[in-house]
Amino acid sequence: MSTRDGDAATDGAVGERVDGAEPADPGVDDEPRPATYRHLVRAVLYREYLVFVRYPANAVGGIVVALFFFGVLFYGGRMVAGRALTDSIEGIVVGYFLWTLSVGAYSSISNDIGSEVQWGTLERHVTSPFGFAPVALAKGAATVVRTFLTSAVVLAVMVVVTGTGLSVDVVTVVAIATLSVVSVLGLGFAAGGVAVLYKRIGNWLNLLQFGFVVLVSAPAFDIPWLAVLPLAHGSGMLQRAMVDGIRLWEFPPADLALLVGVAVGYLALGYVVFRAATNRARRLGVLGDY
Amino acid sequence: MSERSGKRTGPNADAATRPTGAVGSSDEGDRRRRPTDGVDRRDGEVAVAVERVTKRFGSGAGAVTAVDGVSLEVERGSIVGLLGPNGAGKTTLIKSVLGMVLPDEGTVRLLGTDIHADPRTAHARVDAMLEGARNDYWRLTVRENLRYFTTIDGVDPDSVAGRHERILDRLDLTEKADTPVRDLSRGMKQKVSLASVLAGGAEVVFLDEPTLGLDVESSRTLQRELRRLVEAEDLTVVLSSHDMDVIETVCDRVIVMSEGRVVADDSVTALLGGDDVDAVRVTSPDLDAELLAEVRERFDVTGAERVGDATRVEVAVDGDGLYDLLGFLRSRDAGLHAVRTVRPDLEDVFVSLTREEGGR
Numbered sequence: 001m002s003t004r005d006g007d008a009a010t011d012g013a014v015g016e017r018v019d020g021a022e023p024a025d026p027g028v029d030d031e032p033r034p035a036t037y038r039h040l041v042r043a044v045l046y047r048e049y050l051v052f053v054r055y056p057a058n059a060v061g062g063i064v065v066a067l068f069f070f071g072v073l074f075y076g077g078r079m080v081a082g083r084a085l086t087d088s089i090e091g092i093v094v095g096y097f098l099w100t101l102s103v104g105a106y107s108s109i110s111n112d113i114g115s116e117v118q119w120g121t122l123e124r125h126v127t128s129p130f131g132f133a134p135v136a137l138a139k140g141a142a143t144v145v146r147t148f149l150t151s152a153v154v155l156a157v158m159v160v161v162t163g164t165g166l167s168v169d170v171v172t173v174v175a176i177a178t179l180s181v182v183s184v185l186g187l188g189f190a191a192g193g194v195a196v197l198y199k200r201i202g203n204w205l206n207l208l209q210f211g212f213v214v215l216v217s218a219p220a221f222d223i224p225w226l227a228v229l230p231l232a233h234g235s236g237m238l239q240r241a242m243v244d245g246i247r248l249w250e251f252p253p254a255d256l257a258l259l260v261g262v263a264v265g266y267l268a269l270g271y272v273v274f275r276a277a278t279n280r281a282r283r284l285g286v287l288g289d290y
Numbered sequence: 291m292s293e294r295s296g297k298r299t300g301p302n303a304d305a306a307t308r309p310t311g312a313v314g315s316s317d318e319g320d321r322r323r324r325p326t327d328g329v330d331r332r333d334g335e336v337a338v339a340v341e342r343v344t345k346r347f348g349s350g351a352g353a354v355t356a357v358d359g360v361s362l363e364v365e366r367g368s369i370v371g372l373l374g375p376n377g378a379g380k381t382t383l384i385k386s387v388l389g390m391v392l393p394d395e396g397t398v399r400l401l402g403t404d405i406h407a408d409p410r411t412a413h414a415r416v417d418a419m420l421e422g423a424r425n426d427y428w429r430l431t432v433r434e435n436l437r438y439f440t441t442i443d444g445v446d447p448d449s450v451a452g453r454h455e456r457i458l459d460r461l462d463l464t465e466k467a468d469t470p471v472r473d474l475s476r477g478m479k480q481k482v483s484l485a486s487v488l489a490g491g492a493e494v495v496f497l498d499e500p501t502l503g504l505d506v507e508s509s510r511t512l513q514r515e516l517r518r519l520v521e522a523e524d525l526t527v528v529l530s531s532h533d534m535d536v537i538e539t540v541c542d543r544v545i546v547m548s549e550g551r552v553v554a555d556d557s558v559t560a561l562l563g564g565d566d567v568d569a570v571r572v573t574s575p576d577l578d579a580e581l582l583a584e585v586r587e588r589f590d591v592t593g594a595e596r597v598g599d600a601t602r603v604e605v606a607v608d609g610d611g612l613y614d615l616l617g618f619l620r621s622r623d624a625g626l627h628a629v630r631t632v633r634p635d636l637e638d639v640f641v642s643l644t645r646e647e648g649g650r
Binding site (some may be wrong): 032033034035036039040042043046050051053087091119120121123124125126127128129130131135263279282283284285287 | 345347356382388389390391392409410411413414416418419421422424425426427428429430434437438439440441442443444445446447448449450453485491553580
């Protein structure tokens with residue numbers, strides 16, 4: 001029986017075994033075991049990793065484009081606004097970091113579902129005994145992890161280029177940024193559901209990501225009702241954490257509760273929309289069509 | 291241990307009792323696992339039960355009834371061919387059975403589970419290849435696809451690694467196991483799709499055009515493997531194809547659909563008219579015009595033509611008619627170059643059935 005360690009049987013190099021395990025013996029009968037959600041998440045993450053390392057052009061291209069736009073924003077803005085922009089550069093860096101993270105997570109999950117439809121692999125996920133929505137959620141989580149890695153590179157370059165002194169307490173930044181992006185993941189879920197139903201509306205759905213700029217820069221601490229919008233409250237907290245050096249446990253419990261509530265609320269809302277859209281697609285017989 | 295008990299032990303075999311963080315407990319798996327002394331064949335058990343399923347698209351005058359009150363059953367451990375012209379409702383029916391299309395009326399049970407009431411339990415025991423070579427991730431290798439989709443199908447891929455090697459070997463994919471699918475030929479991609487569908491150990495599989503794009507040898511390999519799986523492992527296969535030779539070779543039974551309805555549902559042999567001879571084709575050098583006229587008077591001649599220096603005549607006969615014809619020719623001292631029985635093939639039967647239905 002194979003002793004391979006799950007999906008880590010091969011590394012980036014195609015077919016190269018990294019754990020020294022012998023190939024499975026085809027003559028040995030199997031004892032099939034049910035897969036758990038842990039297996040599901042690991043499989044989805046591993047697939048994301050393989051695509052990332054095997055086809056790095058997409059990931060590198062995304063980083064280059066993000067840095068290019070930041071360069072235009074930073075150097076162009078400095079020419080126009082001079083010192084005024086330099087004074088607020090920390091806020092811009094943090095906001096831009098959260099925006100790239102949000103756009104990456106949102107477009108990945110909404111576009112991913114559209115791509116699965118075109119590739120012909122969506123139907124196989126629909127008929128998964130895990131259920132389509134949990135599988136899509138796992139895929140969304142995998143895209144968030146990947147986006148974190150690329151956005152971290154963007155953040156590091158921005159900090160070096162601008163010479164800003166941001167506080168990067170890893171636990172605080174990861175926790176707040178993740179919870180902020182989870183609310184966007186909910187929107188991505190809803191958009192993915194709409195894409196299953198109406199197909200080829202990716203360009204329209206992508207317009208929404210420009211709205212994230214408004215949400216990231218919304219003054220949620222000054223206008224309380226804005227805090228219930230996705231990203232807004234988390235963006236404010238991330239600014240405080242990275243610019244003012246406030247750590248996660250130093251925030252008021254009410255702020256943390258609101259951050260979690262908004263994340264869970266939008267994720268749940270996105271899940272409901274996704275389920276409703278896929279059920280309608282089933283009724284209309286368009287699930288998997290493109 | 292049967293190779294293919296994996297999927298039934300998979301997630302959501304009983305969602306109500308599963309522990310947190312797992313979609314199926316090991317106890318659950320043990321309870322549902324097959325005996326270890328071989329194939330757990332259950333003759334007569336119904337794998338797929340479709341009852342009065344109707345699906346309409348659109349509304350009002352423009353509404354189209356894609357599936358019209360279809361009822362059928364597929365016995366466990368059999369291969370059933372689903373035939374029909376384009377637009378006959380095959381794909382809608384298959385998607386309704388898989389829970390991907392919600393029918394307006396009717397019920398579908400897969401191995402006893404109502405697919406629309408409890409899709410997760412049903413999906414733990416069924417898989418489908420609906421997109422041919424597009425059924426997999428082309429950027430992953432063959433083996434990575436098998437492992438990924440085995441997990442998606444609810445089975446820990448490590449626990450069926452030996453099965454994966456056997457499938458790769460039987461489908462002649464071992465050498466390409468670590469090659470990205472995108473680098474393979476169309477036919478190889480098709481085989482990878484089939485391999486990944488079989489990898490999780492589903493008990494019922496739906497295959498849409500499984501031999502499309504395969505060369506003759508690969509098609510035969512695939513057909514052999516399907517028959518082996520059905521006979522050795524009690525697999526149930528519903529196979530949709532326009533390749534009548536494949537249907538005729540591997541299927542135990544054929545269901546023909548036309549305009550959303552089932553117009554024929556019988557064994558291949560029965561559809562072809564049983565073992566009765568339908569016609570006989572006789573070639574004789576002595577069948578001159580005079581003798582041919584006599585034959586026409588006595589028998590139902592359906593065709594006659596000159597073949598070299600002989601005449602070939604086709605006569606519709608039943609049982610004893612063959613003896614009568616040969617006796618008559620002998621009585622006239624007519625020599626014979628060849629005698630051949632003629633039966634319609636499945637394609638003739640299919641065209642005839644769907645044409646009749648289309649003319650209603």
